[in-house]
Amino acid sequence: MLDERVRTVLARLEEEDLAERDAGVPGAQRSRQIAPTTGRFLFALAASQDGIEVLEIGASRGYSSIWLASGARLLGGRVLSLEHDPVKCTAWRENVTAAGLDEWAELIAGDAFATLTATEDTFDLVFLDAEKDDYERLFALARPLLEPGGLVVADNVLSHVETLAAYSAARQADATLSSVTVPLDRGLEISVVLG
Numbered sequence: 148m149l150d151e152r153v154r155t156v157l158a159r160l161e162e163e164d165l166a167e168r169d170a171g172v173p174g175a176q177r178s179r180q181i182a183p184t185t186g187r188f189l190f191a192l193a194a195s196q197d198g199i200e201v202l203e204i205g206a207s208r209g210y211s212s213i214w215l216a217s218g219a220r221l222l223g224g225r226v227l228s229l230e231h232d233p234v235k236c237t238a239w240r241e242n243v244t245a246a247g248l249d250e251w252a253e254l255i256a257g258d259a260f261a262t263l264t265a266t267e268d269t270f271d272l273v274f275l276d277a278e279k280d281d282y283e284r285l286f287a288l289a290r291p292l293l294e295p296g297g298l299v300v301a302d303n304v305l306s307h308v309e310t311l312a313a314y315s316a317a318r319q320a321d322a323t324l325s326s327v328t329v330p331l332d333r334g335l336e337i338s339v340v341l342g
């Protein structure tokens with residue numbers, strides 16, 4: 148649940164994000180975090196399944212990880228987050244600890260392509276929020292880690308439609324999935340693996 152520690156860290160990260168945008172800090176140095184309503188949506192998905200196993204690709208400073216982990220904690224699930232920027236990894240650890248979510252979220256620092264190739268874990272929910280040009284290849288690596296009923300949520304499919312229309316079209320054409328574009332904030336492609 149969104150306890151006081153979680154709310155405090157989320158509010159601080161939202162203030163920092165706004166201040167950095169106003170100051171014109173380049174994208175690569177900002178958190179590029181999801182919108183708060185997308186966070187609420189991810190919280191609901193993560194909270195909806197007993198013992199949920201969540202994989203997050205592109206964790207930045209932990210804003211979306213905190214939403215996911217506070218949802219997963221409700222029924223004893225956990226989140227595995229992937230991030231390759233060392234500065235963001237340090238901030239992620241500080242923020243997740245400050246939110247009191249260490250027990251429910253773990254960070255693997257390094258290139259997601261290498262991490263995903265090496266993992267044999269399976270997941271119930273994958274949140275894809277890395278570089279848009281990489282979505283197709285990252286999806287291909289995450290797909291074998293999902294069993295029937297597993298969900299993939301990809302952010303930015305409407306804000307970056309010129310890059311990601313092909314991603315949405317490919318998911319919607321895949322007979323092993325049911326996929327829909329949800330026009331929430333920057334646009335989410337939600338794909339469920341069929342039996």
Ligand SMILES: C[S@@+](CC[C@H](N)C(=O)[O-])C[C@H]1O[C@@H](n2cnc3c(N)ncnc32)[C@H](O)[C@@H]1O
Nearest residue numbers: 179180181205207210211230231258259276277
């Ligand atoms: C849009 S930001 C993620 C924002 C985060 N999900 C949030 O809402 O707080 C994308 C992140 O993906 C990371 N990233 C991009 N490509 C990656 C890769 N191949 N492996 C690991 N992390 C990657 C970037 O460093 C960046 O922090």
